[in-house]
Amino acid sequence: MKKQILALTAMLAIAGLASCTGNNSTTEKMKVGLLTLHGEDSTYDKNFIDAFKAACDAKGVDGKVQTGVNEDAGCTTAADNMVDDGAKLIFADSFGHESHLLASAKKAADVQFCHATGTQAHTANQKNFHDAFASIYEGRYLAGVAAGMKLQAMIAEKADTSKKIGYVGAFPYAEVISGFTSYYLGVKSIVSDVTMEVRYTNSWYDENAEKTAANALIDGGCSIISQHADSWGAPTACEAKGVPNISYNGSTESQCPNTFVISSKINWQPYFEMCIDAVKSGKEIATDWTGTVDTESVQVTALGKKAPAAGTQEKLDEVKAALKAGTTKVFDTANFTVKNAKADTSEFSKASYITMDADGHLTGYLADVDDDGKYVGETEAIKEANGKKYFAESEMRSAPYFDILIDGISVGA
């Protein structure tokens, strides 16, 4: 009996070793890799994975995905391993991957490293390291418009519907703030006296915290909930309480058929395909690349079947056309005021970077575009076009840098 066990083990071991050497057959396909923070159970990462698979199939390259890559040195190791395995192009999808991916990029000059949502590429001076994002604020704005239509319909049905809406955010920094502000501005364009309360969970993916925050916002009188969070915590909380939900990264209709309104998302496929083409043909990849509605990088999903108000699709088409034409600017300074931010005296106050006119509208703002870890604003972000002053989001680097808490938005405990 014991002898047989030994023999079986030996056979397995030999077979294993033999098979691993014999496997490098004829694939001359280019190897491409993707590092994700969590797995497919995260809406955020699933969005990347799906786009990546589609892009690799479309371009005929060999794509490998490594999930569960933490925002620490494990990321460097994972990237190094991919380089060792022959990858010529490596993507990473989470904000905190950046410094670790950069370390890997410094070691492999002939491999291209592309980081989504990052901020350091334009100052890092590393030729093979690139950042990418999309003007998701436009997507959020559109989603906000849909939410505004819903809120208007709810008010028409019940006059005492609360004009407060809720937002579950991950971390209190520009990417999240820009997202909820553009969403809020979209709602405001339909319901001008709406207010919004934001609660942070301090995590990209924490189902429990997101659910708790959503419930707290609902219990606090919010009529509609949206989120910048990777799990299904908030949408399912909304479904359970029958509160309309505007989602992110993808449609949540499957689990929330009664309350799903719309979702904004970034479609990464165009970017992936562009990079693959660039590496294949030896061309350079942009240091900072911002996808737009035009490049199909910014999308909104199809409207939910039950929840959205009548006439939403038409309104969306109208606003979309205006955004494309440039006649509507999301961060039009005429549409919001920053009196609270100017009066802020806390440690990380933006007051010193704000120049405000008598009515409280922004006339000048120094944004922290160069991310040197010192949190100091240095770049003028207010520009003018077509006679309108606007905050030039995502023009000077791909990742957002709008980090002002405008009037009408408050942060909950």
Next chain:
Amino acid sequence: MEISDRVAILRKGQYIATVKTSETNENKLTEMMVGKKTTLNIDRTEPVNVQDRLLVEHLNLRNIDGTKVVNDVSFIARSGEILGIAGIAGSGQRELLEAIAGLKPGYKGDVIFNRPKKNLPVSFFHKTFREVVTMAKNGAFHYEDGTPVSFAGMSIKKIKELVNTEKVLFNEDEVYNLKNLNPRKIRELGVRLSFVPEDRLGMGLVGNMDLVDNMMLRSYRKGKGSKLNRKKPEALADEIVKELDVVTPSIHTPVRKLSGGNVQKVLVGREIASSPKVLMAAYPVRGLDINSSYLIYNLLNKEKEEGSAVIFVGEDLDVLLALCDRILVMCQGQVTGIVDARTTTKEEVGLLMTSTEKEEEVKENA
């Protein structure tokens, strides 16, 4: 032999035979129990050079419940003598020994260890130079002619010469109060007090360690530096195995694998290896086969003959009467009597074991 009609003999888990009591005797039974012919007897010698060694004065010990488990016990153990302690189980004998050994901190009363030194020379074998000088300053020594010793103004060489030629004599015996000192401190004082506890593998030895490491229990701190010296303990283990006939595969076998008798031989062997001045043993032959029991008795005897004060707590009255010189009887934590083992009877001892009033007169050997 006295009450049975038939006797069945078991040996090492196997059935040997059943015999009629009338057709057999102790020797035949012993032979069947052990497997070979054996002679068992205890040679009790007369105490020689008896000196007061351990004075226990009014020792009182309460247990966790607050009940007095040792109640005002006083006695003197003498060198060259075996003092037996008799009593029904739970009369406080075990606790008494543990208290004396330093394992029950917080007892009341005194335990005085006496080292007869009066008029004997001091030597650097037992005391350091500094200690000798300090003691001389305190007037502890005199010369042969009676004049007190003072080292004032003397050179180190001269002092050393005086001591090494045995000219410096003690004025008094050395006396130490062991009250509330833990076993290590007692050893550090130079008091050689050994204790064979009732719980052999649970207290006296470490079951999972081998003989060598168990030998080291008392002596591991010796030597400078952090490294253990296993040479002496190894030699000691070899010696004990040889002298006491310990059955073991090797000195590196964990002691829990040895049989009861061999475990006790190892334990007793270690405790007597340091040539103790006081040797205490609590139920040392409990559960042992007859051969080993008698070996232990002989060991205790040998220690007595070499001048130790032996204190022996036992259950078998016959053995106590045959082995000991004096017997202290305890009942409910109190001393009910101290008798001469040679002249007392089982009945007398038995009575003392069950009486709770202190006898007016305590028969004692002068």
Next chain:
Amino acid sequence: MPEKMTAKKEKSKLFHVEKRFDMPLWQSILIRFGFIIVALFIGLLILTISYGVNPFDAIGSMFVGSFGTEKRIWDFLRDGVLLLGVGLALIPSFKMKFWNLGGNGQIIIGALVSVILMINLGGKYPDAVVLLIMIPSAILAGAVWAAIPAIFKALFNTNESLFTLMMNYVSVGLVNAFIMAKYPIGSHVIPRIDDAHFPSLYNGSLLIIIIIAVLLGGMVYYLKFSKHGYELSVVGESMNTARYVGINVKKVIIRTIIVSGALCGFIGCLLASGVDFTVTPETGNNMGFTAIMAVWLAKFNPIIAAGTSFFIVFITRGMTKVQSDNNIMNDATPNLIIGLIYFFIIGCEFFVEYKLLINKGGKEMKITEFIKSLFTSKVEKVKLPPEAEAAVEEEEVK
């Protein structure tokens, strides 16, 4: 008259568990090894069924995961050696039956202290100076972290399992507080620190490997050849005996736990300045618990612990490679397999400690004998001593 020798037919159970007293070493190793193979087999089976993974490819991937490239080999050695390092820290504590479950917290506090120094002193002073300050500080931090529960245990006999466990949460809280205070903008991470890296010999891993190898030797010496190690063993094996010889049990406990915490703190420093170059609430990646598994399997023997540590790292890295090779997007599956392996490894301890006997026709026998007996019909005769043998024959004649 001798009594009847034959046993009455009692109602007996089908299985009977009997404690083993002695098992030759080769046999216990074989049992453990056998169970690991079974676990791997079942794990691979699950992978094949759920994801269509080719089991031979999977085994190959597991080996490639640790040995495929030079970098992988170095990472494998480094990870194995770090796990061993934590194990070495825990061994003295566990030998003394003080269940130090706070390894994670002690590592994290060491890493946190290191990172704080790296950030505040790095770049301003030469690396060597920062390191010279950092290493003792991390060691001290870990020692203090362990000493607090130890003192409470010694003085008030508080439960050390709970206390050390709770200290883990405190240290994580401190890390979170630090990150929120210093790096409030962003996704709650401290970006990679570029100063005061642990010196690198040939590559980032060699020096760490050498250091832990030295620690291994040191721990072997400490446990087997030093007075402290001896006292530790006595206290752990039999506290009564320790008191009997006058060992100050309280002092030994506190001293040993401080050693345990100090070593963990040092590992934290190694992680912060030699591997991660940052600190997160997950620094150490749960090594404080995985190491318990490693040393427990090794029966608290430092040298065998090296083997078990490398084994655990091999399995973990192997599973990650299998996952990425087969595009398994789910994080749970590899963890499932690893958990299964752990489960089998622990479960097989039962078969090492106890013998399982099957009752066939009134006679108890070992499983192997039982299987044999299915093929043969011989029944062994029980041997009796001569006197009893005679008695039985007497009875049978009657």
